[in-house]
Amino acid sequence: MQSRLRRAIRVTPYLLSGVALTLFMAWGMPLLLAMRGLGPSAASSDVYRLATSAVGASASSVVVPDSIATVEVRRGVFSDWCIVEPGLSHSELPPARIWPVTALYGQSSPTAVQRSAPLGCVLAPSEVERDQYARIDTGLSGWPFRAFASEAWFQSNVAGDGYDPFPEHRWNVYLGDIGGRQTLVALRPLPVGLIADVAFWGGASFLAISIPHRLRRRKWERFGRCGACGHTLDPHLAKRPVACPECSAPLPRDPLGFARSPEMHFQNAYVWLVFVSSLDIMLTWKILDRGGLEVNPVAKIVIDAWGMHGAIAFKFALMLWVIVVCEILARLRLRSGRFLAYTAVAISASPVAWSFFLLAWHELVPP
Numbered sequence: 233m234q235s236r237l238r239r240a241i242r243v244t245p246y247l248l249s250g251v252a253l254t255l256f257m258a259w260g261m262p263l264l265l266a267m268r269g270l271g272p273s274a275a276s277s278d279v280y281r282l283a284t285s286a287v288g289a290s291a292s293s294v295v296v297p298d299s300i301a302t303v304e305v306r307r308g309v310f311s312d313w314c315i316v317e318p319g320l321s322h323s324e325l326p327p328a329r330i331w332p333v334t335a336l337y338g339q340s341s342p343t344a345v346q347r348s349a350p351l352g353c354v355l356a357p358s359e360v361e362r363d364q365y366a367r368i369d370t371g372l373s374g375w376p377f378r379a380f381a382s383e384a385w386f387q388s389n390v391a392g393d394g395y396d397p398f399p400e401h402r403w404n405v406y407l408g409d410i411g412g413r414q415t416l417v418a419l420r421p422l423p424v425g426l427i428a429d430v431a432f433w434g435g436a437s438f439l440a441i442s443i444p445h446r447l448r449r450r451k452w453e454r455f456g457r458c459g460a461c462g463h464t465l466d467p468h469l470a471k472r473p474v475a476c477p478e479c480s481a482p483l484p485r486d487p488l489g490f491a492r493s494p495e496m497h498f499q500n501a502y503v504w505l506v507f508v509s510s511l512d513i514m515l516t517w518k519i520l521d522r523g524g525l526e527v528n529p530v531a532k533i534v535i536d537a538w539g540m541h542g543a544i545a546f547k548f549a550l551m552l553w554v555i556v557v558c559e560i561l562a563r564l565r566l567r568s569g570r571f572l573a574y575t576a577v578a579i580s581a582s583p584v585a586w587s588f589f590l591l592a593w594h595e596l597v598p599p
């Protein structure tokens with residue numbers, strides 16, 4: 233029960249976002265487009281005609297042809313406009329209005345493909361009002377599915393062959409005129425389109441919110457942070473803990489394990505090691521250049537065998553080896569690693585101090 237409530241709470245923001253976007257697409261978007269002179273009134277129109285076999289009837293001696301009911305459909309991107317006009321059958325007196333409720337065909341080829349008006353269009357008034365109206369407009373809005381409809385009903389004029397220019401509005405709110413056209417907000421909900429739109433926009437919101445969230449979690453995890461709370465894990469830890477020490481959320485297993493290269497443990501010591509070793513090389517070179525002797529037996533062998541360049545390579549290889557050993561030792565026993573690192577610095581520094589002393593002696597006390 234509680235988990236169901238929790239799930240409902242988690243879904244609610246996406247649902248609300250879906251409703252808000254649906255309403256914006258149905259009400260806001262057509263308004264924005266209307267302000268720029270776009271919309272279904274600017275779209276090209278398809279005209280469908282009611283299939284009919286009647287050709288006309290003679291009233292007295294003059295044959296008056298029947299007019300045929302039509303449905304004009306203008307499809308815009310965010311809204312459609314449907315104009316339904318009934319035909320007049322003169323076989324009755326007064327002439328009866330025939331509304332296009334049955335099969336519709338395209339204008340150019342009357343018998344080819346059967347067409348239908350968009351879902352939600354009003355195709356005929358009720359039987360009682362059949363002869364009272366001479367035109368019904370339906371506006372449909374919403375994207376990607378039409379979710380709301382607005383209607384304008386035009387009354388027959390007194391002569392019976394046309395309609396009043398000012399319609400009755402149903403299911404809409406009149407906002408004002410934009411560019412000489414009435415601006416209406418559609419209010420009649422179309423259940424199928426409305427549900428489909430809310431589902432579409434709710435799903436889109438879910439994707440738009442949850443995918444970046446998931447990507448951020450993955451990024452956090454890769455950079456050594458807890459995916460749940462963002463707590464930064466100890467960067468020196470070679471082995472990732474099973475659960476977050478902050479929020480105790482389980483952490484994913486580290487595929488690299490011991491082979492992972494976390495932050496180095498003793499970066500200061502290594503900087504000093506590199507600095508001191510480089511100084512040693514430079515001072516040794518200076519002393520040899522002045523006719524001095526290398527007193528370190530290992531270094532002497534290396535210099536004799538490979539020359540000064542070999543000595544430089546040897547020195548840096550040794551440095552690298554010391555750093556790697558310190559790091560491995562630090563993973564096993566942190567204090568031993570630290571001791572080795574600073575001892576290495578001290579050992580490398582002693583010949584440098586000795587070389588400095590020798591050079592200074594050489595300069596100050598000439599032989």
Ligand SMILES: [Zn+2]
Pocket residue numbers: 458459460461462463476477478479480481
């Ligand atoms: Zn955490």
